[in-house]
Amino acid sequence: MSFFIQVFIEGIALGAVYSLVALGFVIIFKATDVLSFAQPALAALGAGFICYFATEAGINFWLSLIIGIVLTGLTGLFIERTVLRQMVGEPVFSVAVITIGVDILIRTFLDDWIGDEPRFLGDSFTSYGNFGSFSIGDFNFKYLEMAGLFVAFVVILLLNLFFKKSRYGLAMLATSFDQETALAQGINVGRVFGLAWFIGGLLAAIAGFVFTGGFNTLTQLSFVLALRALPAVVIGGLDSIPGAIVGSLIIGVTQSLAGYYQYPIEDYFDINLGLGFSTVAPYIIMFFILLVKPEGLFGTKEVERV
């Protein structure tokens, strides 16, 4: 039982980090009707910025963390201004494909910089305790995972406050409800679009750091980790912020349970699920949820007129 709880907690922590990426997807989709496939690249870019400032430019790690996150947010803003502003009103799918193009561009430059060797981010999580982890009773916790869980919790609280209390949060909610009506009420919709991408970039960078910090190094394949948050968004519903969080937790727990219990299950049923089954398991859950609720668990059902 204690093993199960341990695995479950790891799943929750993983899900919390996924939720940062998923929230980026959802906020951008809600505000601008764009499904951003550039999010994984932004996450890797954020980690790249942090790595550059902390290890190559020799700035204090915590300072370079902040610089890296803000720079990634600004990159998101830049993408919105230069590329996506041209595409307002085009079919959703064309816009989604254009973000794939952006993703390819960012990753080409980033891969060139990363090179073949994995890079450490210059943080001190590796040096804490026993291999970056500590124990309470039977349970083993990784500092980085706990930090990720904590950061995700704080970010979600802040976002909640932002949407409830601030003018721009309200403007963003209004825009996501109806762009034209929001425009008619005097909301600067263009600025809201930019803000959504800025927040999306910030969240991606934070997630990127947690994915690649500590013993998890930054490699050319790091972006895949962020791409795994995609089924979470589908499960929760593309336009639902609570949905993104719940979906991410489901994905995180599934992935961690599937990872640890794959071999017992294979032994018991005498089947072979294959190497790396844990990364495919979320997609299987996604299939089933799409079959039952095509708009996702918390998504709003689209009302269509002929």
Place this chain on the structure above:
Amino acid sequence: MKDRLDFYNSYKDEHRIFNNRVQRFWAIFGVLFSIYTLIILNDVWLFLLTLAMMTTIGAWGLNIVSGFAGQISLAHGAFIGIGTYTAFVVGGNIGSSVLSYGLDMAIWLPLSGIVPMLFGILISPVTSKLKGLNLGLFSIGIVYFVLHIFQNFRTVTGGSGLGRKSPDFVLLGFNFENGITIGNLVLNESNLIALFTFLILILSGFGVKNIARTKTGRAFFSIRDRDIAAEALGVDLLRYKGTAYAISSFYAGICGALLFTFTGGVEPNQFNFVYSVTFIAIVIIGGAGTVLGPLFGSFFFILMPTVIQEIIHFFGLFEQSSFLNLAQIERLVFGIFIIVFLIFEPRGLWGIWFRLRNYFKAWPFSY
């Protein structure tokens, strides 16, 4: 009246494959010129042209489901993979460590289309319920799921990182390796494969054109433009979406079988998400929803890297490769072209061709 190319006496005339004599002339000229080119060429360009023709078949497949019927599919690479492995299992040389039956191309080529087609029909009840982005995300799930199976099903695929060898081009007992000599004309293996691919290309091209100009195609277009309105007008959504997936997967399978038999073998990770995106990029760069668009897109996409290389070599740029190497420049150009075409020319290369054609059609009164 005969001089009026755009004047038709009946709908039947207008809906013919080549509806005026200028088009007929250029079509015949194009076919003859292509055959001549494929016979006399015998170098890297022949290789690239063959690759481009094979890719075109796959791009047409994606165009049918996404361009004609408007169903977003990011899983085209998965269907191509299923077709490829069908061909490899049925046609592969007996005696290798992986499952193979060593049958003739006359058997494995049609089968490599039919098996993905059945798979496409199998998933169509699910896919026809979803629409828009959800469908796209669902198909991403299919890509990863199928990729996982490919990576682990070692008896068929050879496993991740290893892959397996392709079957040989043996059609009805005749091995393409032997070549043909007609008088002074020596056709070796690569010429024969190119000509054979050209034949398949023309057949599938007529297939696409016929879909576009008949009832099925009109049903696809109506679903693309507004599926609810189409349903209200009596288009059976489930059936036509299923048909679109079936035909698309058939083309994908044929494309994969030819492509990877030509290149000599395949490794499971070839069929990843990026591979599917490549086909989407080809269709978009070429022009979605048109018959000629994917053809332009494929040739552009396959020939472009080599052309860029030639240019770079010609001017002696990047010789020391201080900043980016050639593969990275290719990827960069690929990404830039996706963005530029979507922003500035949504109808793709076909749109450019369309405007050029109309300019010269009305010449000297063009505006």
